[in-house]
Amino acid sequence: MWGLSWELGLVRVAAGVWTMAKSKSDFNLIGKSHRKVEGRAKSTGQAVYTDDITLPGMLHGKILRSPHPHANIRSIDTSRAEALEGVRAVITGRDMPVQYGIIPWTPDEYPLCVDRVRYIGDGVAAVAAVDEDTAIRALELIEVDYEVLPAFLSPQEALEHEASDDAPYIHPARKEGWNGNITKKVLLEFGEVDEGIGSADVVVEDDYFFEGTSHTAIEPHCAIGRWEADAGVDPASDPAAGHLTVWSATQVPHYLHRELARVLDLDQARIRVLQPLVGGAFGGKSEPFDLEFCVAKLSMATGRPVKILYTREEVFYAHRGRHPFHMTYRTGANRDGKLTGVDARILLDGGAYASFGLVTTYYSGQLLPAPYDLPAYRFDSTRLYTNKPACGPKRGHGSVQPRFAFEVQLDKLAEAVDLDPFEFRRRNFLGSNTRTVNELRVTSNGFLECLESVERASDWAKRFRKLPFGRGLGVAGSCYISGTNYPIYPNEMPQSAVQIQIDRSGRVAVFSGASEIGQGCDSAVAYIAAEELGVPLEHVRVYRGDTDFTPVDLGAYSSRVTFMLGNACIDAASRLRGKVQEAVAAEWGCAADDVVLAHGMATHATASDQAMPIREAFHLAEARFGALGATGSYNTPKDVHGEYRGGTIGASPAYSFTAHVAEVDVDPDTGFVEVRKIWVAHDCGRALNPVLVEGQMEGSAYMGFGEALMEEQIFKDADHGRAGLHNAPSLLDYRIPTSLDTPELEALIVESIDPEGPYGAKEAGEGPLHPSIPAIANAIYDAIGVRMNRLPFSPPNVWREIERAREAGSLRKPAAPGESAR
């Protein structure tokens, strides 16, 4: 049905209801650039983030962290800390001995370690004191007796290890007979891979390594807990009688709400989670962290509000960033450039805890097939625990690493069959309204337009393989989800919801459960409400980030917010619009469909003398129907996924597509790479606000650039200092790109008008990151003929490959398609 409808240019506006897709001129606000609703507050310093909040009587907390990467805790003596003047409470793991985890099947961490520490930085105790300095002094007085254990710093040694009494696995085995260092194994095969590759005219096989990277949002994690005991109840007899409020810089208030209840053994109805504005997240704030449990518990222990603000160093150790991936790809193609099979083996270095790792392991393979038509595909992925900070989701969760490897593979194959890399990609294009080899349902697909857009903008045809030695161009493509059809914990409820109220002043209040992390979701619902209800944008107020007031949205992750929240908002607003149209139609004696709400007025579609201010229209509707309010929901399709174990993972209501061209200069004498420019074309379905979409595209390309050239979340080994210690836990030493490092970025929006997205919109926040890295790698090859199979493309790593190429005599401009010896 959806396939047919797409052909007819139909979009689904509600379950079972289809209409013709609107064109740009049909909208008043959608598709045009507007200010963000919280923009003024952010530019004047009025915007409130968690650490900007001070509550009366507030205490400050700090967390004591393990100096060992792997050790048993024999005992903890907190008596000297408790005796320090100004200290109000000290807690340890024994005060919250309940395991939690963002994925319901893999709870493996405690708010504070109970009997084992698993990385340098693991929390073991927490203090609340009158000020931060006192709390820091108190930490120094806590005595922890550790029994140090051998640590596993690489996934290979973790995989090969056989446990003994002196050298246990990092966790108990997840399955009977398993190595306890294994978090998850996934082996999936689609089609006849060995036959496909066996019959290929050319086969490329290579090893790739993607070093881990961290999110480094500029706002460090921060949380405040406030416990208010119920009046008239003896806390000794009923310690759970009270109400807990937690403010947190989180991107998943709903999951935090659930996990707080579980760990603290409180009824969810007694907990309120508030999300102030979040100063960047990128996946780094998408699960509960120790500080949120600690502020809650310390507040319950003291009866006073408690704040904890991570230091920048703690942010690096909290991590949950991109996993290091060790990857081997074997890919076959025919002489005419058609892929015949893809075989991938991947080792994921997970760090000390599972985090989102179960999903990451699936994503390492499940998200690769589109935008290409792979006839056969197999991936074999294993995630290992290691004694380092846990890895998790970072922008482009689990799929940025394989995309790097695969798009470099495609570049090598294109050269092997003597085709331009654009042409090679076009020949393997998946198409729209189809399924990938692993049965992901793909509807709208603007990938060809993305390719065309960057090819033209970069003047590719005239410059690829023709620039002087040292300068090069590279292309790469990608695909990403617009949310996931299945939520993290199985349930049948909507994934997103919005409530709208209209008051007699003509103002529209939108209550949104979504997480504003800078991407503009508050603005998106404001634009939609104003579009649907015909009020000026400035008459829409958005209330968000309060589990007491707003309906549940699952959070800002998986690029799900615009698609799901947008649809929920259209659902709520269109219900209200219908009531207002009906009331005005009754007044005018016309059909409801003839009443148009726009520009602060209700007007008749054809009779120009029929018009009233929107406020009067709202009054008519309130008189007819009672107080004006509506809820709207969105839930994902649950009937479109592969019928195999894991077939639901990667299933999304829509997929975005991206293509990049990068232009680089490479200095063959130093290995220094300068990225001059990145052209990024992205199919976002429809740009609800082009300025915000461009911002996501530019920010994504920038972040991928940083990972390509500079960033490494790496740890010392015993030969280079204290094993397991972060190599550079500061923004200066970790090195994220400054304004001087960042290349020129050109964002080229492609709109495929998705049949199920809000007004046709899909995601734009994560997809546009993926091709940055392989496009740069492929550009380095075009510049000097050197392949970069490992990240980052830092001077030492590039220099090493240059030296190899020099010795092999291959340091030169590669031959252009059609010029190479066949």
Next chain:
Amino acid sequence: MPAETRVARLVVNGDTREVGVPEHFTLLEALRYVLGLTGSKQGCDKGDCGACTVLVDGQPILACLTPVWEAEGKEILTVEGLARDGVPHPLQDHFDRLGAAQCGFCTPGILCSAAALLADSPAPSREEIREALSGNLCRCTGYAKIYDAVEAAASELAGGADGA
């Protein structure tokens, strides 16, 4: 165990304030946690990110590395003081209009650095803007929209079309 405190006389956004602050406090701590001027942000507390940038006698400085006593007797300008009589500085307006602030956490520091640049160099080239903002890390935007906004503000201050 309260720390030694001193009375500091600070001139912030035109207001003279006398406040008791612990001897070791930085200007950023005094602004945020004593004066309640939370617009200036702490992103690293070690001078790496620039989110704490404020102007002292017109010069952009890192408030997280400045002992509070060093700022005494000088004119301190924070993001809260950029607007005049309730009218946003053109930089603030164009940052808002052109999408130069996403999460907004680096924005106050960048606005202060940019304001100092425009005071010195009313029509900066893009290279000058990149140089002037190189001490302020932004993790959201890739800087492109920030340059657009600074250029639009410069143009408006010079009396040209603001492009609005």
